[in-house]
Amino acid sequence: MKVMITITIYLMLCIPAFAGSTTTNMTVNLTGNSYCTLNVPTSIDLGTYTAQPMGASIPVSFDYECGWSGTTAAVNIGTSNGTYNTLRLGNIGSSYLIGWACKPGNTDCVYSYNLTSFGAGSYTITGTASPQTLTYYVRFNGCATTVTSAPGSGVCEAGVYNGAIDTKITF
C-alpha cells in the first residue's frame, strides 16, 4: 500500500517598503604629472654642397606637447661628447661633417655659444598641454679630421654623409 503525501511550500518574498537615506562620501584622487611628448621627423636631407662653404640654414620642425599649462621644459638639439654641442652629421673615413643647430627664430644660423645656437645650452618651452610645433635651424659648416675638431679645419671628401640629430626635452 502506498501513501502519497503532498507538501506544498510557499515562499513569500517580502520587499519592505521602508523609506530612508544615508550619505557616504567617496574621494577620487587623480594625479596630473608633468609630461612631454616628442615627435621628431624620421629623416631630413640637408642638401648637396660643393667644397665646404657654410651651407644655408635649413629649418627643421618637430611636434611636442608638454603639460601642464605654465610649466617649463628645456629643449636640447644636437650631439657631441656629452655636451650637446655641435651636430655630427656623419663621416667618410676621417672626414667628419660638422654643423650646428640654432634656436627658434635664428633663421641665419650662426654659431654663438649658448646664445643663438644651442651649444651646450637649451631653449625653454612653456607647456600648454596642447600639441605644439617648434622649428629650429640646422647649418652645415664644414669638415674636420676628428669629430672634436673645429668645423672647417679639414677637407670634406666627396660622398654621402649619414648622421643624426638628437632632440631632447627635459621637464
Place this chain on the structure above:
Amino acid sequence: MVKSFIKNIVIMLCLLLCRNAIAGTVNGTTTTTTTIAQYCTATIGSGATLSLAYSGDDSSTSTYVDIQCSNGTPWVISVDGGTHALGELRRAYVNSSGDRYVPYRLYSDVNGSNELQITTNNTINGIGVATAATASQKVYLYMKVLHSDINPSVLFGVGYYTDTITVNLFF
C-alpha cells in the same frame, strides 16, 4: 523583524587634481643625409707672380697653382696666351719709348720638355687627391725666357715688363 535599508549612496567626487613636478626626459633622433659633391677649387700659390730678371742668358722661374679637388675627380688646367701674345709666343710688355715686348714660354715641367702653347697643347691634366688628410696638390708652371726668342733687331731695352695670364681649372 526584518529590517532592510535601501541605501542611496550619493557619491561626492572630490576631484583633486594634483600637478606633480615629476622630472623626466623625452628623446628623439632624426637621421640626416648630407651630400658633398665632387668639387675643385684653385688658388694661386705664394709665388703668384712669375718674376724673372733677364740679363741676356736663358732664364727661368716658376710658380704653382694650389688645386683642391675631390679625391678621384679628373681636372684640367688650361693657360691662355696672356694679353700680348704673338702667334704661339707669349710676351711681356712695357711702354717705354714705344711698345716693347719680351717673349717668354711656359712649361709644365721643370725640364722644359712640355711647353704650354696658346692654341694647342695648353692644358695640364690630373686627378684630384683631396681627402681629409691631403688637402691640395700643387701644379707648377715654369717660365723661361730664351735668348733665341729675342729678336736682335728689336731694341727691347731695360724696363719692367708685365703680362697677365689666365689659368682655368675644369673638372
